[in-house]
Amino acid sequence: SVKGCIFDLDGVIVDTAKYHYLAWKRLAEELGFEFTIKDNERLKGVSRMKSLEILLEVGGLKFDDETKIKLAEKKNNWYVEYISKIDKSEILTGVEKFLISLRENGIKTALGSASKNAMIILNNLGIEKYFDAIIDGNKVKKAKPDPEVFLLAAKELNIDPKECVVFEDAEAGIEAAKNAGMYAIGVGSSDKLHDADKVILGFDAVNIDIINF
Ligand code: BG6
Ligand code: MG
Helix, strand or coil, rough: CCCEECCCCCCCCCCCHHHHHHHHHHHHHHHHCCCHHHHHCCCCCHHHHHHHHHHHHCCCCCCCCHHHHHHHHHHHHHHHHCCCCCHHEECCCCCHHHHHHHHCCCCCCEECCCCCCHHHHHHHHHCHHHCEEECCCCCCCCCCCCCCHHHHHHHHHCHHHHHHHEEEEEEHHHHHHHHHHCCEEECCCCCCCCCCCEECCCCCCCCHHHHCC
């Protein structure tokens, strides 16, 4: 039976993709090319440095490693500036209620995010208290689709990966969950999340029975 639920952050709990996009777009403009919202789709669930690689590929530009680190830093400073202003009102509909009812029913909860900014976001949203374990981009070496982030979460929860359910909005994240031997619930439209075991549009009016498989 299911003993724990692991949540991705960006795109599952809060729509930070729009802020990532604003910051990447600003960097692209500074470098002299356009970065569209459609291009931005490719960055979902992808690590910061890998995101930069994709952005530079779109712009047809190449830089040495040192410059790339500086560019990623620049983007991150803008991103942090944007997310420093977010609050509770940006929690996606139904998420808080869902977390509360899981815990009331004895299900452990964890965060499994690629973001190194996860703590700032959780604090601003005031939802850190709902998680028994928090694994973010500072704690892992290998990016999704590697299962490391989710396996570490299961380990901290002291639960067998087979008894964990993962909520993810990105394909790389669904793959990571499957690679961890977990049940993967996609959050978003089902045409993009083929490998998910189940897909939900969001947590609005979702009952905790959906975690049973
Ligand atoms: C993921 C996002 O959760 O975190 C990606 O979906 C982002 O878009 C990645 O690149 C890393 O985030 P950060 O905050 O460490 O740059
Ligand atoms: Mg995500």
